[in-house]
Structures are given as structure tokens and as C-alpha cells.
Amino acid sequence: MKRELEAKRPDGTTQNITQIHFVGWPDHGVPDGQAVNDFGKMLDYFVEWNLKSKDEDKSIVHCSAGIGRTGTTISLMELLITISAQKNSGV
Numbered sequence: 838m839k840r841e842l843e844a845k846r847p848d849g850t851t852q853n854i855t856q857i858h859f860v861g862w863p864d865h866g867v868p869d870g871q872a873v874n875d876f877g878k879m880l881d882y883f884v885e886w887n888l889k890s891k892d893e894d895k896s897i898v899h900c901s902a903g904i905g906r907t908g909t910t911i912s913l914m915e916l917l918i919t920i921s922a923q924k925n926s927g928v
Contacts, residue, residue, distance in 0.1 A: 861875050880914060887918055898910050
């Protein structure tokens with residue numbers, strides 16, 4: 838699920854935030870069936886966003902424990918970004 842939010846700071850300025858909420862990976866298990874495909878689509882979106890984002894843009898990845906699913910997602914995302922960057926540079 839993707840949500841577009843606007844956060845208002847105390848000084849009155851605003852910042853647009855995109856939240857990607859993936860619920861197909863259970864806390865004590867692995868994604869199965871369609872959830873695996875959905876996870877791949879989420880990773881593709883996240884990699885594309887990171888490749889097109891500005892240096893000052895930030896991303897946050899978290900799960901309930903903050904280690905298993907988070908670590909796996911970040912590791913896969915970084916691997917895909919590296920592969921994509923190498924393809925684009927002719928490596």
C-alpha cells in the first residue's frame with residue numbers, strides 16, 4: 838500500500854512523505870504466494886525511487902523488530918541499486 842502524506846513542521850513549512858506499507862510478510866514467517874511477487878514489486882519501486890531521488894531525500898525502512906525484515910529489505914535494495922548502477926555505467 839502506498840500513501841502520500843504532507844507533514845507540517847512547527848515553523849509552518851511542509852514536507853511531502855511517501856509511505857510504502859507492506860503487510861504480506863508476517864512477523865514470524867516468510868512471505869508466500871502472491872506476497873513474494875508483491876514484495877518484489879515493492880523492492881522495484883523502492884530501488885527506482887532511490888535511483889531517481891535527490892541527495893537530500895531520505896528513506897526509512899522499519900519492521901516491528903527492526904532487524905530481520907528490515908535488514909533483508911535494505912540488503913536486497915542495496916544489491917539491486919548496485920546492479921542497476923553498474924548496468925547503467927556499462928560495467
